[in-house]
Amino acid sequence: MNAGAFVVGPEDPVSDALFPLAQQAGLAPVLRYSGLAKAEKQLDETPLVFFLCAAVPDIRTLKPMADAIRFSPSRRMRFSPLVYMANSPSVEMIQACINMGFDDIVALPCPPRLLAERVARQIGQLCIYYETSNYFGPDRRGRIEADLGDPRRGNGTQFRRIEIMRTVETGIDVIKDDMQVEL
Numbered sequence: 413m414n415a416g417a418f419v420v421g422p423e424d425p426v427s428d429a430l431f432p433l434a435q436q437a438g439l440a441p442v443l444r445y446s447g448l449a450k451a452e453k454q455l456d457e458t459p460l461v462f463f464l465c466a467a468v469p470d471i472r473t474l475k476p477m478a479d480a481i482r483f484s485p486s487r488r489m490r491f492s493p494l495v496y497m498a499n500s501p502s503v504e505m506i507q508a509c510i511n512m513g514f515d516d517i518v519a520l521p522c523p524p525r526l527l528a529e530r531v532a533r534q535i536g537q538l539c540i541y542y543e544t545s546n547y548f549g550p551d552r553r554g555r556i557e558a559d560l561g562d563p564r565r566g567n568g569t570q571f572r573r574i575e576i577m578r579t580v581e582t583g584i585d586v587i588k589d590d591m592q593v594e595l
Contacts, residue, residue, distance in 0.1 A: 414580040415535065416458035418445035420477060421466030430464050430497060436524035437531060448480055448489065455488045459583030462531060463492060467499040467520065471508045478512040482548045490548070491541065491576050491584040493534045497522070513549025515539075535578050538587065543572040569593070 417439040421427030493515040540551040575588040
């Protein structure tokens, strides 16, 4: 596949189990996330990397990491796929992931083949992202109501609609970037 992965989480059995799963799903290299600087360096070698976040007791603890990625000045970093690996997804957890700009939530246990299919959905497909005053991430308006500053609500809301394509050869390509105001 030629896309890498960072496992986000402490050195514990929950995080450690994601390494072989990611490798069997075709991601390589699979490294432990240790900050944006290391991730940026890896993006020089592997144009596309996934961030696989291990399940945590409180999903809100991932917000600083998600914000650092989503609001990075680097386009390659900002549009990198964020995937939460959930032990038992709840509506509240899913909504929190959506609001943090996660691209996908995968329920564990997950066979490598299924993870490979979910990863493949993020590659070679047109992805639409929205940026508002309080959100940056994939278009999730058809999902559980997220706090997107929803452009469908009107009332002068300003938002940015960005179309991207992820490939293993070039990483992130911005296809279209429009600033819009909903009247």
